[in-house]
Amino acid sequence: MKTIYKLFWLLILILTFNNTIGQTGEERMIVFASGLKSPVAITHAGDSRLFVVNQEGTIQIVDTAGNVLPEPFLDIKGKVIFEGERGLLGLAFHPAFATNGYFFVNYVGQGNRTNISRFKVSSMDANKADSASEINLLNILQPFNNHKGGQLSFGPDSLLYIGLGDGGSSGDPGNRARNPLERLGKILRIDVNQGETYGVPASNPFYNSTTALNEVWALGLRNPWRFSFDRLTGDLWIADVGQDRVEEINFQPASSKGGEDYGWRCYEGNEVFERAGCDTDTSFTFPIYTYPHGEECSITGGYVYRGSASSPYYGHYFFADWCSDRIWTLHREGENWVKEDFGQYLGNNFSTFGEDVNGRLYLAGITTGTIYLVINISTGIEDVNTMENVKIFQLPSSNRIRVEKEFQQGKDLQIMMTDIKGSQVYRGTMNESSFEFDPGTLPAGAYIINLVGDGKKMVHKMVIGN
Numbered sequence: 001m002k003t004i005y006k007l008f009w010l011l012i013l014i015l016t017f018n019n020t021i022g023q024t025g026e027e028r029m030i031v032f033a034s035g036l037k038s039p040v041a042i043t044h045a046g047d048s049r050l051f052v053v054n055q056e057g058t059i060q061i062v063d064t065a066g067n068v069l070p071e072p073f074l075d076i077k078g079k080v081i082f083e084g085e086r087g088l089l090g091l092a093f094h095p096a097f098a099t100n101g102y103f104f105v106n107y108v109g110q111g112n113r114t115n116i117s118r119f120k121v122s123s124m125d126a127n128k129a130d131s132a133s134e135i136n137l138l139n140i141l142q143p144f145n146n147h148k149g150g151q152l153s154f155g156p157d158s159l160l161y162i163g164l165g166d167g168g169s170s171g172d173p174g175n176r177a178r179n180p181l182e183r184l185g186k187i188l189r190i191d192v193n194q195g196e197t198y199g200v201p202a203s204n205p206f207y208n209s210t211t212a213l214n215e216v217w218a219l220g221l222r223n224p225w226r227f228s229f230d231r232l233t234g235d236l237w238i239a240d241v242g243q244d245r246v247e248e249i250n251f252q253p254a255s256s257k258g259g260e261d262y263g264w265r266c267y268e269g270n271e272v273f274e275r276a277g278c279d280t281d282t283s284f285t286f287p288i289y290t291y292p293h294g295e296e297c298s299i300t301g302g303y304v305y306r307g308s309a310s311s312p313y314y315g316h317y318f319f320a321d322w323c324s325d326r327i328w329t330l331h332r333e334g335e336n337w338v339k340e341d342f343g344q345y346l347g348n349n350f351s352t353f354g355e356d357v358n359g360r361l362y363l364a365g366i367t368t369g370t371i372y373l374v375i376n377i378s379t380g381i382e383d384v385n386t387m388e389n390v391k392i393f394q395l396p397s398s399n400r401i402r403v404e405k406e407f408q409q410g411k412d413l414q415i416m417m418t419d420i421k422g423s424q425v426y427r428g429t430m431n432e433s434s435f436e437f438d439p440g441t442l443p444a445g446a447y448i449i450n451l452v453g454d455g456k457k458m459v460h461k462m463v464i465g466n
Contacts, residue, residue, distance in 0.1 A: 222243065
């Protein structure tokens with residue numbers, strides 16, 4: 001009965017979204033799961049399960065049918081201060097979780113302190129964490145009750161990135177965000193595979209510095225509530241919540257060596273906020289996109305969509321506003337960033353986006369306790385090509401696939417191959433004029449090869465026989 005009920009509402013929602021937008025083949029959302037309590041983060045552990053972080057202090061598992069498992073994966077409500085912007089705020093699974101069982105959480109606990117801690121999955125039950133396995137990596141005093149950040153993400157380099165707000169109040173009264181000897185108002189980057197707790201990567205921009213904390217990767221952030229890595233290109237997208245006037249999106253290319261100063265409190269977005277004691281403008285990295293307050297007031301950062309390659313939103317960055325419940329996408333056309341309206345879904349207070357293992361995109365309403373799935377209702381797969389002189393073909397009597405393209409130094413291409421459901425079968429980087437890869441033995445059928453680089457892309461359908 002529950003399955004029939006879900007299918008009924010799935011059909012109704014699809015028809016409603018089609019009638020509202022008036023175009024088939026575009027992305028829209030359906031209700032995927034409900035009944036969550038204050039959901040603030042969504043992620044996966046390298047398998048088919050979704051893990052939803054509830055701000056109250058629990059983590060719940062959602063299966064592929066959208067069912068919320070009755071018992072939480074982790075319950076640390078007794079350790080968490082759940083009030084306002086405080087609570088259990090972030091979750092990241094170790095890249096080798098399948099073998100070591102480690103995962104990491106970000107929560108505000110006793111003494112108004114942010115805790116970055118490692119836990120381990122139970123040896124008896126893959127759907128339960130060992131709540132007694134906590135090892136604390138960082139314990140950071142928070143001077144006020146707001147602006148905690150909360151995001152945890154492993155980058156393509158398998159290092160852990162930690163987002164921290166400026167400590168709260170208004171206007172960053174301690175000027176912590178730009179103080180390199182403070183952890184607050186920063187993104188930190190650590191190696192959890194070094195030492196008993198963590199080590200500092202030698203490639204960090206302030207490694208061995210005596211005037212900056214070695215863990216600092218980027219600074220000048222007010223409240224980087226949510227940031228994410230493009231799973232295809234490795235680029236970092238940072239949505240930083242503004243003060244009273246401006247919300248902003250910062251973009252850090254995968255080639256970055258870190259050390260960017262994103263300007264807070266000297267600037268709120270592109271606008272001057274407090275210039276006293278600030279350096280020249282050339283020392284700042286300004287946002288690629290901003291929007292003013294009005295109906296909107298607080299940005300919720302998302303992901304670059306890498307689900308279905310046939311989607312018109314493939315390669316678009318999704319973000320939302322907590323106050324207006326409006327969703328947009330952002331993508332580059334030439335030298336310009338273009339925003340597109342995705343729709344408004346009132347009553348949710350969108351708190352976070354998330355990806356599953358195959359790149360499908362989810363969005364949580366903290367007020368409704370609902371998880372939405374961005375779906376692809378396109379009717380087919382069309383080749384897209386904004387590149388020149390590209391050839392893609394399968395080598396005779398072989399699993400290997402060859403890509404040929406005129407190569408420019410420093411213009412690497414990212415290659416991802418998926419099946420038609422969006423499941424990834426290969427990912428790599430092309431940095432020469434010809435490149436061969438072996439995706440392994442694949443069932444007969446249609447596959448999608450995506451090439452992305454230098455602001456251009458190619459989507460190519462390949463049919464593989466028996």
